[in-house]
Amino acid sequence: MNHQPGHHDHRDESGHHDPDRPDHRRLGRELGLFGTDPLMGAGLPYWLPDGAAVRHALEEYIREAERRAGYRHVYSPVLGKRELYEISGHWDHYRDDMYPPMRLGAEEAVLRPSLCPHHALIYRSRARSHRELPLRIAELGTMHRAELSGALGGLTRVRAIHLNDAHVFCTLDQAVAEARAALELIGRAYADLGIEAVRHRLSLPGAGGKYVADPELWRRATALLRQVLAEAGVAYEEAPGEAAFYGPKIDVQIADPAGRESTLSTVQIDFHQPARFGLRYTGPDGARHRPVMVHRSVIGSVERAVAHLVEVHGGAFPAWLAPVQLVVLPVAEEQLEQAERLVREAVALGLRAELAGPAQGTLGARIRAARLVPYQAVIGAREAGAGLAAVRLRDGRRPGALPVPELLRRITARVAAHSAVLWDEDPLI
Known part of the structure; x- marks a missing residue:
């Protein structure tokens, strides 16, 4: 196959780079x-x-x-x-x-x-x-x-x-x-x-x-x-x-x-x-x-x-392509064990998951740092005690707290289907 790549150069008509254009x-x-x-x-x-x-x-x-x-x-x-x-x-x-x-x-x-x-x-x-x-x-x-x-x-x-x-x-x-x-x-x-x-x-x-x-x-x-x-x-x-x-x-x-x-x-x-x-x-x-x-x-x-x-x-890849698909955010040190367990379970299912713990900053700062990650799972004291994770989506929606197995099932189904849709009320099975 002779496939000659073209060249992108994000310049305006005057020849200057436009910082607002995705490059x-x-x-x-x-x-x-x-x-x-x-x-x-x-x-x-x-x-x-x-x-x-x-x-x-x-x-x-x-x-x-x-x-x-x-x-x-x-x-x-x-x-x-x-x-x-x-x-x-x-x-x-x-x-x-x-x-x-x-x-x-x-x-x-x-x-x-x-x-x-x-x-x-x-x-x-x-x-x-x-x-x-x-x-x-x-x-x-x-x-x-x-x-x-x-x-x-x-x-x-x-x-x-x-x-x-x-x-x-x-x-x-x-x-x-x-x-x-x-x-x-x-x-x-x-x-x-x-x-x-x-x-x-x-x-x-x-x-x-x-x-x-x-x-x-x-x-x-x-x-x-x-x-x-x-x-x-x-x-x-x-x-x-x-x-x-x-x-x-x-x-x-x-x-x-x-x-x-x-x-x-x-x-x-x-x-x-x-x-x-x-x-x-x-x-x-x-x-x-x-x-x-x-x-x-x-x-x-x-x-x-x-x-x-x-x-x-713009770096907000479809979930199946995202470098990190799920970030787990324990609110405090007391929830680290449950958060680490969720990360291990997600990785075992083939997901690209990471932990962002309290040592990396306030919860708000960690949420902002993970803004391009499709799925965020927040675990506070209430969620940890009930085996739940509070779900936040990249698009700003908050479906609420779900049992961890249900959360992982929904995410893996979306990823396996190469779906552009992050979430809906009738999850893919």
Whole structure:
């Protein structure tokens, strides 16, 4: 998947930064999500524990969504021999965005700019039958782009990219259905994540020599993508010059709170790479046939997805994504034991829960410090004696005191359902 992250820069028309606009770089620092260090290098952020918790929750959600959709997950190395990218076409068409080769004895190794070639090799690692198709291979894998330092910024433009990528190897007759299913998977993920697609774009080749020269290949792939969009009932705009070097693609466009647009998700139909790698399957007629390769990414790069989520939600993530989902607040030292027990029970159920005890300040100060945490459980003398916890929600509602098992059941149900709703009177079972 060739998925080039865009660049967000929150400046007004005069070129000055607007402090009132949500900026994931500022929020990332304030919330302790990620950081950078000159010794690590530009475009190479590190993830702090709270940011890592958000990222892990997002990655696990995507893996499970893909598993339910019939994908099998793989791991592949971040390096490949130069010859691999000569075969794929990246060396001819994408070399300026790649890191220079590293000499290893008689070989040259390259940091990969894409996962596609590795997945093509996984497909051809053994003989394939039509009975195996469609074969859906997915990976959350690292790739590298040699971005110039002036273009780097926060998580939206980085040099080491963790891409949610997948490739479906299928027959020609299956390609439209697989690409449409990928679009539907993207739509479901956006609903769960609170992401809004502002438009769909059919990205086509432009002038110049950066594209594979095969007019029939482009015509066939473009016709199939138009069919996908028509069957899905999706309005779209054409964008000449935005295609990948080897084929057209459907881009799902998002906008940051300042209205700046970028691509998050993509779906592509590719005839080029199966031909370059000599991919085959045995058909029902016993003859050898070439598969079609559908590339798709649900959330694009993890870095960009998290940056967008930080800006869209202002750090107040949906409960299932929040770095801390439940904070337990004992009013006084006398309730510490019950509060610690509640934290242990919550953690045992898979929740990200923390204790904020009296040593951290007054109850009011602790409540304010935890303002972005979806659920707060206050335990005073009355609650401790009755096995209760007084619930406060991030949105200001106070459902009241509940038995601890009931509280945990409600929260875990909301989290498991990836619900955007924090609470209602009829809890999810």
